[in-house]
Amino acid sequence: MREVCVIGGNRYFGKRLIARLTAAGDRVTVINRGSSPPPPGTIHLVADRNDENSLENALGSRTFDVVVDQVCYTPRQAEIARRVFAGRTRRYVMTSTVEVYEYEDSAELVSEDAVNPRTVPVDLELPWDDPEFLDTHYGEGKRQAEAVFAADPEFPYVAVRVAHVLGGDDDFTGRLDHYTERIRAGEAIAVPATNHPATYIHVEEIADFLAWAAGETFTGPVNAASHGVLTTGELCEELAQQLRGGRTVFQAVFRSVEVGEFSPFSFARSYGMDNARATRLGFAFGKAREWLPRAVAETLGKVN
Numbered sequence: 001m002r003e004v005c006v007i008g009g010n011r012y013f014g015k016r017l018i019a020r021l022t023a024a025g026d027r028v029t030v031i032n033r034g035s036s037p038p039p040p041g042t043i044h045l046v047a048d049r050n051d052e053n054s055l056e057n058a059l060g061s062r063t064f065d066v067v068v069d070q071v072c073y074t075p076r077q078a079e080i081a082r083r084v085f086a087g088r089t090r091r092y093v094m095t096s097t098v099e100v101y102e103y104e105d106s107a108e109l110v111s112e113d114a115v116n117p118r119t120v121p122v123d124l125e126l127p128w129d130d131p132e133f134l135d136t137h138y139g140e141g142k143r144q145a146e147a148v149f150a151a152d153p154e155f156p157y158v159a160v161r162v163a164h165v166l167g168g169d170d171d172f173t174g175r176l177d178h179y180t181e182r183i184r185a186g187e188a189i190a191v192p193a194t195n196h197p198a199t200y201i202h203v204e205e206i207a208d209f210l211a212w213a214a215g216e217t218f219t220g221p222v223n224a225a226s227h228g229v230l231t232t233g234e235l236c237e238e239l240a241q242q243l244r245g246g247r248t249v250f251q252a253v254f255r256s257v258e259v260g261e262f263s264p265f266s267f268a269r270s271y272g273m274d275n276a277r278a279t280r281l282g283f284a285f286g287k288a289r290e291w292l293p294r295a296v297a298e299t300l301g302k303v304n
Contacts, residue, residue: 002026004214005064005089007049007081008071010036012170016207017068018042021214031058050129052080064089066214071095074128074141078148082155089156093213096146096159096221098199098273099139109199109229109274112221115143117150117159146221156219160210163225163273164265167295168203175264176299179236183243188251189236191266197229198271202291212283222281223273226288232266234289238296 004026009018021028022041030038034046047058049071067089072078078094085092100115122144127133134141149157166176182189201209201224209224233250240246275285 002065003029003063005029005031005062005067006042007031007067007069009068010038012168012172013165013203013207013210014070015039016204017070017210020207020211024211029062029064031055049077049080052084055080055084059084059088062088066091066093068093068210068214069095072142072145073134073138075122075124075144075148076128078145079124082149082152086152086155091214091217092149092155092157093210094145094149094157094159095210096142096161097139098161098163098223098225098271100143100146100161101271101273102139105269107270109272110223110270111274112161112223112277115146115221117143117146117221120144120147122147122151150220158213158219159221160213161221161223161273162206163199163201163223164271165203165206166200167291167298169298169301171203171299173264176235176239176296178264179239180243180300183236183240183246183248186247186249188249189232189263189266190251191232191263192268194268195232196267196270197231198265198267199225199228199273199275200230200288200292201226202286202295205286205291209278209283216281218281222278223275224278225273225275226285226291227275228288229272230265230288230292232263234292235265235296238292239300242293242296242300242302 004021006018008014018028018039029043029045031045031047033048038044045058048054067085072094101110104110104114120143146159149155206224236248240248
Protein backbone atom coordinates (compact mmCIF):
# COMPACT_ATOMS: atom_id res chain seq x y z
CA MET A 1 0.00 0.00 0.00
CA ARG A 2 1.43 3.34 -1.07
CA GLU A 3 0.97 6.43 1.04
CA VAL A 4 -0.22 9.16 -1.34
CA CYS A 5 -0.97 12.76 -0.46
CA VAL A 6 -3.16 14.89 -2.72
CA ILE A 7 -3.28 18.64 -2.12
CA GLY A 8 -6.64 19.89 -3.36
CA GLY A 9 -8.30 17.54 -5.81
CA ASN A 10 -11.93 17.80 -4.68
CA ARG A 11 -13.37 18.44 -8.14
CA TYR A 12 -13.11 17.66 -11.84
CA PHE A 13 -10.07 15.55 -12.75
CA GLY A 14 -8.72 15.78 -9.19
CA LYS A 15 -11.55 13.69 -7.78
CA ARG A 16 -11.15 11.23 -10.66
CA LEU A 17 -7.45 10.91 -9.81
CA ILE A 18 -8.26 10.16 -6.17
CA ALA A 19 -10.80 7.52 -7.23
CA ARG A 20 -8.12 5.81 -9.31
CA LEU A 21 -5.59 5.88 -6.49
CA THR A 22 -7.97 4.43 -3.91
CA ALA A 23 -9.17 1.78 -6.38
CA ALA A 24 -5.53 0.76 -6.85
CA GLY A 25 -5.20 0.17 -3.09
CA ASP A 26 -3.31 3.33 -2.18
CA ARG A 27 -3.98 5.04 1.13
CA VAL A 28 -4.81 8.60 0.11
CA THR A 29 -4.53 11.64 2.36
CA VAL A 30 -6.30 14.75 1.07
CA ILE A 31 -5.23 18.20 2.24
CA ASN A 32 -7.57 21.17 1.83
CA ARG A 33 -8.87 24.09 3.82
CA GLY A 34 -11.94 22.18 4.97
CA SER A 35 -14.45 24.07 2.84
CA SER A 36 -15.59 20.82 1.22
CA PRO A 37 -15.37 17.18 2.29
CA PRO A 38 -12.80 14.94 0.60
CA PRO A 39 -13.82 11.98 -1.59
CA PRO A 40 -14.93 8.85 0.32
CA GLY A 41 -12.26 6.45 1.50
CA THR A 42 -9.60 9.09 2.08
CA ILE A 43 -7.89 10.59 5.13
CA HIS A 44 -8.69 14.27 5.52
CA LEU A 45 -6.25 16.88 6.82
CA VAL A 46 -7.39 20.48 7.12
CA ALA A 47 -4.69 23.06 6.45
CA ASP A 48 -4.04 26.30 4.60
CA ARG A 49 -1.28 25.48 2.14
CA ASN A 50 -0.36 29.20 2.07
CA ASP A 51 0.51 29.00 5.79
CA GLU A 52 3.66 26.99 6.45
CA ASN A 53 2.90 26.45 10.14
CA SER A 54 -0.64 25.32 9.34
CA LEU A 55 0.66 22.78 6.84
CA GLU A 56 3.42 21.53 9.15
CA ASN A 57 1.02 21.13 12.07
CA ALA A 58 -1.54 19.25 9.99
CA LEU A 59 1.05 16.84 8.64
CA GLY A 60 2.72 16.09 11.94
CA SER A 61 5.22 13.29 11.38
CA ARG A 62 3.52 11.87 8.27
CA THR A 63 5.58 10.87 5.26
CA PHE A 64 4.44 9.84 1.79
CA ASP A 65 5.57 7.84 -1.19
CA VAL A 66 4.02 10.40 -3.53
CA VAL A 67 2.53 13.88 -3.24
CA VAL A 68 0.27 15.17 -6.02
CA ASP A 69 -0.18 18.94 -5.79
CA GLN A 70 -3.31 19.98 -7.68
CA VAL A 71 -3.46 23.59 -6.49
CA CYS A 72 0.02 25.13 -6.68
CA TYR A 73 -0.37 28.42 -8.51
CA THR A 74 2.45 30.65 -7.26
CA PRO A 75 6.15 30.52 -6.40
CA ARG A 76 5.30 31.38 -2.78
CA GLN A 77 3.13 28.28 -2.53
CA ALA A 78 5.89 26.25 -4.14
CA GLU A 79 8.49 27.59 -1.68
CA ILE A 80 6.35 26.53 1.28
CA ALA A 81 5.62 23.12 -0.22
CA ARG A 82 9.25 22.46 -1.04
CA ARG A 83 10.33 23.26 2.51
CA VAL A 84 7.52 21.31 4.17
CA PHE A 85 7.72 18.19 2.00
CA ALA A 86 11.51 17.98 1.71
CA GLY A 87 12.38 14.64 3.31
CA ARG A 88 8.68 13.69 3.58
CA THR A 89 8.18 12.25 0.08
CA ARG A 90 10.08 10.34 -2.58
CA ARG A 91 8.12 11.98 -5.39
CA TYR A 92 6.30 15.31 -5.84
CA VAL A 93 3.96 15.70 -8.80
CA MET A 94 2.81 19.25 -9.50
CA THR A 95 -0.12 19.83 -11.85
CA SER A 96 1.12 22.58 -14.16
CA THR A 97 -0.37 23.88 -17.40
CA VAL A 98 0.04 24.49 -21.13
CA GLU A 99 -0.11 28.19 -20.17
CA VAL A 100 3.59 28.06 -19.24
CA TYR A 101 4.12 28.28 -23.02
CA GLU A 102 2.09 31.49 -23.37
CA TYR A 103 5.07 33.35 -24.86
CA GLU A 104 5.82 30.66 -27.42
CA ASP A 105 4.45 30.96 -30.95
CA SER A 106 5.57 28.03 -33.03
CA ALA A 107 3.80 26.28 -35.89
CA GLU A 108 5.39 23.11 -34.56
CA LEU A 109 4.20 21.37 -31.41
CA VAL A 110 6.15 22.71 -28.43
CA SER A 111 8.33 20.36 -26.40
CA GLU A 112 9.25 20.68 -22.73
CA ASP A 113 12.64 22.27 -23.35
CA ALA A 114 10.94 25.41 -24.73
CA VAL A 115 10.48 26.45 -21.09
CA ASN A 116 13.32 25.28 -18.86
CA PRO A 117 12.25 25.96 -15.25
CA ARG A 118 15.88 26.10 -14.14
CA THR A 119 16.30 29.33 -16.13
CA VAL A 120 12.98 30.99 -15.19
CA PRO A 121 13.50 33.98 -12.84
CA VAL A 122 11.48 33.89 -9.63
CA ASP A 123 10.04 37.00 -8.00
CA LEU A 124 8.43 36.26 -4.66
CA GLU A 125 7.64 39.95 -4.11
CA LEU A 126 5.03 40.17 -6.85
CA PRO A 127 1.43 40.48 -5.51
CA TRP A 128 0.69 36.76 -5.71
CA ASP A 129 -1.96 37.09 -2.99
CA ASP A 130 -4.02 39.45 -5.17
CA PRO A 131 -6.69 37.34 -6.95
CA GLU A 132 -6.88 39.72 -9.91
CA PHE A 133 -3.11 39.70 -10.39
CA LEU A 134 -3.02 35.92 -10.10
CA ASP A 135 -5.84 35.52 -12.61
CA THR A 136 -4.04 37.62 -15.21
CA HIS A 137 -0.66 35.99 -14.47
CA TYR A 138 -1.77 32.36 -14.32
CA GLY A 139 0.90 31.06 -16.70
CA GLU A 140 3.62 33.10 -15.03
CA GLY A 141 2.62 31.84 -11.59
CA LYS A 142 2.85 28.24 -12.78
CA ARG A 143 6.16 28.91 -14.54
CA GLN A 144 7.71 30.38 -11.41
CA ALA A 145 6.27 27.62 -9.21
CA GLU A 146 7.98 25.06 -11.44
CA ALA A 147 11.20 27.08 -11.16
CA VAL A 148 11.10 26.93 -7.36
CA PHE A 149 10.86 23.13 -7.38
CA ALA A 150 13.52 22.82 -10.09
CA ALA A 151 15.96 25.01 -8.15
CA ASP A 152 16.58 22.21 -5.64
CA PRO A 153 18.28 19.29 -7.45
CA GLU A 154 17.54 17.03 -4.46
CA PHE A 155 13.78 17.64 -4.63
CA PRO A 156 12.19 14.86 -6.76
CA TYR A 157 9.59 16.91 -8.60
CA VAL A 158 7.54 16.41 -11.76
CA ALA A 159 5.64 19.24 -13.46
CA VAL A 160 2.76 17.87 -15.53
CA ARG A 161 1.96 20.53 -18.12
CA VAL A 162 -1.71 19.82 -18.78
CA ALA A 163 -3.36 20.66 -22.10
CA HIS A 164 -6.82 22.24 -22.21
CA VAL A 165 -9.16 19.74 -20.54
CA LEU A 166 -12.54 18.80 -22.02
CA GLY A 167 -15.33 16.42 -21.06
CA GLY A 168 -17.32 15.38 -18.03
CA ASP A 169 -20.74 16.54 -16.89
CA ASP A 170 -19.02 18.42 -14.06
CA ASP A 171 -16.88 20.73 -16.20
CA PHE A 172 -17.02 23.86 -14.04
CA THR A 173 -15.05 26.10 -16.42
CA GLY A 174 -18.01 27.06 -18.63
CA ARG A 175 -15.76 27.27 -21.67
CA LEU A 176 -17.82 25.01 -23.92
CA ASP A 177 -20.95 26.66 -22.54
CA HIS A 178 -19.74 29.91 -24.15
CA TYR A 179 -20.06 28.31 -27.57
CA THR A 180 -23.20 26.34 -26.76
CA GLU A 181 -25.11 29.48 -25.82
CA ARG A 182 -24.10 31.28 -29.02
CA ILE A 183 -24.84 28.33 -31.26
CA ARG A 184 -28.28 27.90 -29.72
CA ALA A 185 -29.02 31.61 -30.13
CA GLY A 186 -27.56 31.80 -33.64
CA GLU A 187 -25.10 34.45 -32.47
CA ALA A 188 -21.71 34.98 -34.08
CA ILE A 189 -18.63 33.53 -32.42
CA ALA A 190 -15.73 35.95 -32.55
CA VAL A 191 -12.35 34.47 -33.43
CA PRO A 192 -8.97 35.94 -34.41
CA ALA A 193 -8.48 36.48 -38.13
CA THR A 194 -5.87 33.72 -37.99
CA ASN A 195 -7.28 31.20 -35.55
CA HIS A 196 -4.63 28.72 -34.44
CA PRO A 197 -5.33 25.20 -33.18
CA ALA A 198 -4.43 23.82 -29.76
CA THR A 199 -3.89 20.52 -28.03
CA TYR A 200 -6.48 19.08 -25.64
CA ILE A 201 -6.92 16.16 -23.26
CA HIS A 202 -10.05 14.40 -22.00
CA VAL A 203 -10.86 14.72 -18.30
CA GLU A 204 -10.59 10.94 -17.81
CA GLU A 205 -7.30 10.79 -19.68
CA ILE A 206 -5.60 13.43 -17.54
CA ALA A 207 -6.76 11.57 -14.42
CA ASP A 208 -5.20 8.42 -15.90
CA PHE A 209 -2.03 10.34 -16.70
CA LEU A 210 -1.59 11.75 -13.21
CA ALA A 211 -2.21 8.35 -11.62
CA TRP A 212 0.38 6.86 -14.00
CA ALA A 213 2.90 9.65 -13.36
CA ALA A 214 2.57 9.12 -9.61
CA GLY A 215 3.97 5.61 -10.02
CA GLU A 216 6.83 6.39 -12.39
CA THR A 217 10.38 7.50 -11.63
CA PHE A 218 11.09 10.25 -14.18
CA THR A 219 11.40 13.86 -13.03
CA GLY A 220 11.12 17.33 -14.53
CA PRO A 221 8.53 18.82 -16.87
CA VAL A 222 6.31 16.58 -19.01
CA ASN A 223 3.58 17.54 -21.47
CA ALA A 224 0.20 15.81 -21.15
CA ALA A 225 -1.92 16.15 -24.30
CA SER A 226 -3.90 13.82 -26.53
CA HIS A 227 -2.66 13.19 -30.05
CA GLY A 228 -3.74 15.77 -32.62
CA VAL A 229 -4.85 19.38 -32.47
CA LEU A 230 -8.33 20.88 -32.57
CA THR A 231 -9.54 24.23 -33.86
CA THR A 232 -12.39 26.40 -32.62
CA GLY A 233 -14.27 25.37 -35.75
CA GLU A 234 -13.98 21.66 -34.95
CA LEU A 235 -15.18 22.19 -31.38
CA CYS A 236 -18.16 24.25 -32.52
CA GLU A 237 -19.05 21.90 -35.38
CA GLU A 238 -19.27 19.01 -32.92
CA LEU A 239 -21.43 21.10 -30.60
CA ALA A 240 -23.69 22.09 -33.50
CA GLN A 241 -24.13 18.46 -34.51
CA GLN A 242 -25.33 17.58 -31.02
CA LEU A 243 -27.63 20.62 -30.63
CA ARG A 244 -31.00 20.54 -32.34
CA GLY A 245 -30.95 23.00 -35.23
CA GLY A 246 -27.48 24.14 -34.24
CA ARG A 247 -25.24 25.97 -36.67
CA THR A 248 -22.09 27.97 -36.24
CA VAL A 249 -21.43 31.52 -37.40
CA PHE A 250 -17.91 32.88 -37.04
CA GLN A 251 -16.89 36.52 -37.01
CA ALA A 252 -13.20 37.20 -37.64
CA VAL A 253 -11.60 39.97 -35.60
CA PHE A 254 -8.91 41.70 -37.61
CA ARG A 255 -6.65 42.91 -34.85
CA SER A 256 -4.24 41.49 -32.31
CA VAL A 257 -6.09 39.73 -29.51
CA GLU A 258 -5.19 38.15 -26.23
CA VAL A 259 -5.74 34.43 -25.75
CA GLY A 260 -9.39 33.75 -25.00
CA GLU A 261 -10.40 37.42 -25.24
CA PHE A 262 -13.36 36.72 -27.53
CA SER A 263 -13.87 33.00 -27.02
CA PRO A 264 -12.16 30.61 -24.62
CA PHE A 265 -10.59 28.33 -27.23
CA SER A 266 -9.72 30.87 -29.95
CA PHE A 267 -6.01 31.50 -30.10
CA ALA A 268 -4.01 34.19 -31.89
CA ARG A 269 -0.89 32.04 -31.61
CA SER A 270 -0.13 28.35 -31.77
CA TYR A 271 -0.96 26.44 -28.59
CA GLY A 272 0.08 22.89 -29.35
CA MET A 273 2.20 20.68 -27.08
CA ASP A 274 4.44 17.82 -28.17
CA ASN A 275 3.64 14.71 -26.10
CA ALA A 276 6.65 12.71 -27.34
CA ARG A 277 8.42 12.61 -23.97
CA ALA A 278 5.46 11.09 -22.13
CA THR A 279 4.89 8.68 -25.01
CA ARG A 280 8.51 7.51 -24.86
CA LEU A 281 8.16 7.05 -21.11
CA GLY A 282 5.28 4.67 -21.71
CA PHE A 283 1.96 6.53 -21.55
CA ALA A 284 -0.48 5.78 -24.40
CA PHE A 285 -2.51 8.89 -25.28
CA GLY A 286 -5.81 8.81 -27.12
CA LYS A 287 -6.67 10.85 -30.20
CA ALA A 288 -8.49 14.12 -29.59
CA ARG A 289 -10.74 13.85 -32.64
CA GLU A 290 -11.88 10.39 -31.56
CA TRP A 291 -12.95 11.35 -28.02
CA LEU A 292 -14.29 14.84 -28.89
CA PRO A 293 -17.89 13.65 -29.61
CA ARG A 294 -17.97 11.92 -26.24
CA ALA A 295 -16.58 14.98 -24.44
CA VAL A 296 -19.19 17.25 -26.00
CA ALA A 297 -22.00 14.81 -25.19
CA GLU A 298 -20.86 14.64 -21.57
CA THR A 299 -20.72 18.41 -21.24
CA LEU A 300 -24.17 18.77 -22.80
CA GLY A 301 -25.54 16.19 -20.39
CA LYS A 302 -26.30 13.60 -23.07
CA VAL A 303 -24.31 10.81 -21.38
CA ASN A 304 -25.70 9.01 -18.34
